[in-house]
Amino acid sequence: MLSRRRMLGLAVTQRSVTAVEVATAKGAAKVLRAAQFVFPEEAGFEEPDRLGRALREFLHEGGFSASRCVIGMEAARLTAREKRLPPGSGNAVAQILSVAVEREFASDRKELVFDYASGAGEDGTPSVLLMAAPRRHVDRLVAMAEGAGLTVSAVTSSTMALAESANGMLLAERLVLHVFQGGVELAARSRGGPLMVWRLSVSPPAEPDGGRPAAETWLDELAHELRRILYMQVGDSAA
Template sequence: MSRKMLGLAVAERSMIAVEVVAVGGQYRAVRAATFVYPDQASLDSPAQLGKAIKQFLRAEGFSARRCVIGLEAKWLMAREKLIPPGSDDSLVGILSIQAEREFTSDYAELVLDYVGPIDTHQGRQVLLVAASGQHVQQLRALAAEAGLKPAAITATTMALADSSDPADTDDYLLLHLTPDGAELAVRSGGSVRLLRRLSVAIAQDDSSDAAGSWMNDLAGQLRRVISLLPDPPDAEGKRQLHVWNRAGLDEESLDALAEQISAKAKLCESSADVDLAGVSGIATADAAVAACLGAAGLRGQRLGVDFLHAKLAAPTQRAVGKRSIQIAAGLVAAVVICILLLLHWTRTQHEVDALAKQITKMAPSVSKTQDIVERIRFARPWHDRQPTYLDCLRDLTMTFPIEGIIWTTSLTIQEDMQMVFSGKAVNEEAVLDVLDKLKDSPAFSQVRQMYLREAGKGQSEIAFAIAAHYSGPITK
């Protein structure tokens, strides 16, 4: 851990810088100075202001490069939130929802952190604190330009409240008076539970009338805040009021302020844990404010709020890169293709449904047709598979005369189309005529007469038998 740390209390037009070193467990401020911004430089131009700060630090002899930056409360938004009982694991989720509701318009542009929770008589309370993301980025850029490395960015008044004297009570109000305003923090239960920027214009006029006017205004605002706090722990019914007086008020005015708000006032001009004896050329109260920031960084403990390491980060807008555009385009194309496929499938499904209905209507006709097909299939072998037998019978019949003077009584046809048929005729001439026609026909071959004789005694018919080979149908 670094043995020296730079505390920077940043205001709108100036900055207090104090370098703190750790020696034997004690913290000591070794140099301090106030830097007033050049006329042409501001926090809105971090590069220009950072260069000016770098020259200032070199000229004043600052050597620390790590720093803790403290912000005024006017740049922050703080809200006290009551949360339901629950585990710490669910705390971030609960606060994220509440923060989004609280800072609806600019939630995404904020850096958020929180303090707590602490137990109060009303329940568990958390202090939600938000800073502008742009402002935080400007401070980081400013530090980088000045050659510094920020360890934390916090609220200056909260750092003062956390650096109280251990001998003091842990429940008190801290009033931080600056040359241009007033800030209030309420410490209770070991942490800060309230942070406010009071709308008070501190008069630079030393007249009693001017001082009395803004002091009365300040007292009125303090009373309104105190009225909302729980009963004071003090036995006398008075609250402790710690005043960091950087506005130059005298003790008499501060006592009068404490009397108006029924509080016990304590003037704070130096930090209890930082030795400021080694610094000069700057008001002790001013040096103590920045010294508290430096000491907080050296202690290595997490500050009440730290916008560099926020526990509750709002979503940030990211630049869209070329790769992201390509992925997005691919996703869009995939979605379009899916839609087209869905439309095509829907149209096809409609067609399928229509055809299914048509098939249902045609079912009776199809059944009848199927019966016809089965019958044709059953009869087809007689024509498609064995037509030669029919052709043989036809060609054989064509050789017989139509007068009926010759006829067959038996016919045998083998698989190789060898056939033998026998019959009777009224005379031999009819048999010989058929025999000649068979021999002359190209459809038959190997034609021979097997016998030719009288059919029997007392009969006039002639019996015959002829063998032949059927070669195939006669083509016409």
């Protein structure tokens, strides 16, 4: 029997966690189970240990057995900025980004956690996507997972992780639209790596019984927001 390594993905929103358990063997991945954990009314991020215990019970009842997890955050919790790198940056990337962090986040950098992902712009220019998240929120997410008996392997953007999962596509560049209860996010990715992630200002209808007019109105608003973002990106690329 093939040895399978299991990993649990936790996509966290304001009041829920979507849990997906994946097993990998010889480079192939298989989804074993998936379920949504809705926060108890009496528990929230302010009490991560209590929330973790409730999540642990939920995972046990659902048959989840992975002990390691990757936590996905909403883009609303992130600040993402693309940084073009000078030619020949090489091993100096960390130093360049350290200077950028000092310059752009000087007032609150101690309250933030930073990370970056390497990529390339449309013209092939080396670039990185610099991301910052509130340290307190990241600490609470980790505490919640540890309270559920899990070992945290990484904390990332849920939508960027979805875009990464499409890495085998042949398209040079692609957009991934992530629609979930309470929000809509968009990620842009090239063959070289991630380009950007956005939280859109529109949300899907809270209730599915709003009828066709409500759905059409929301789709019109979504299309308008997508056009706005794409127009801004074209303008930035031409600048």
